[in-house]
Amino acid sequence: MNIPVVARCGECVSKQKFEPATFSTVALGGTFDLLHKGHRRLLRQAFKIGRFVIIGISSDEFARALHKPHKVDPFSVRQAELERLLSRWRVLNRARIVELNNRYGPTVTTNEVKALVVSRRTIGAAYEINSKRRSKGIRPLEIVPIDLILAEDRRPISSTRIRRGRIDREGRIR
Numbered sequence: 001m002n003i004p005v006v007a008r009c010g011e012c013v014s015k016q017k018f019e020p021a022t023f024s025t026v027a028l029g030g031t032f033d034l035l036h037k038g039h040r041r042l043l044r045q046a047f048k049i050g051r052f053v054i055i056g057i058s059s060d061e062f063a064r065a066l067h068k069p070h071k072v073d074p075f076s077v078r079q080a081e082l083e084r085l086l087s088r089w090r091v092l093n094r095a096r097i098v099e100l101n102n103r104y105g106p107t108v109t110t111n112e113v114k115a116l117v118v119s120r121r122t123i124g125a126a127y128e129i130n131s132k133r134r135s136k137g138i139r140p141l142e143i144v145p146i147d148l149i150l151a152e153d154r155r156p157i158s159s160t161r162i163r164r165g166r167i168d169r170e171g172r173i174r
Contacts (some may be wrong), residue, residue, distance in 0.1 A: 027116050028043070029107075033073055045146050046117040052096070055098070114141065119142060120148060123143065
């Protein structure tokens with residue numbers, strides 16, 4: 001099965017089709033508060049194209065520094081919810097969950113990671129990561145962007161909208 005990736009940026013993988021497990025190791029990161037349909041798409045893409053996936057979850061301190069307009073569940077709760085999902089999908093053995101204290105995590109210090117899966121909303125962080133990697137003499141990552149998942153009202157699904165009671169985790173209007 002080929003997975004098409006269409007990108008509109010200079011460093012992104014563009015109009016390329018990936019066979020499953022194209023990359024040995026891929027990474028992605030986020031706060032992962034209230035796992036929702038958009039998070040699941042991001043994770044599915046990572047597991048489709050990577051044999052092993054490093055998932056960074058914002059630490060409690062880093063999540064506070066992001067000034068989210070709502071409370072965020074503690075790291076332990078977010079990690080446990082993610083582990084339950086990965087266990088249900090039977091891919092937990094192909095994942096390593098790491099705590100993020102900044103936007104970059106291990107992606108700027110290791111050659112192990114080959115690609116970065118990001119939403120189009122967070123693609124700027126991917127460019128920053130590649131800039132930092134270049135400055136350290138580490139090969140830039142392939143950037144694999146995915147589109148945001150829209151709720152029934154045609155606006156992106158987000159934890160903020162879920163926390164505010166506007167939509168549920170599947171994007172249905174409440």
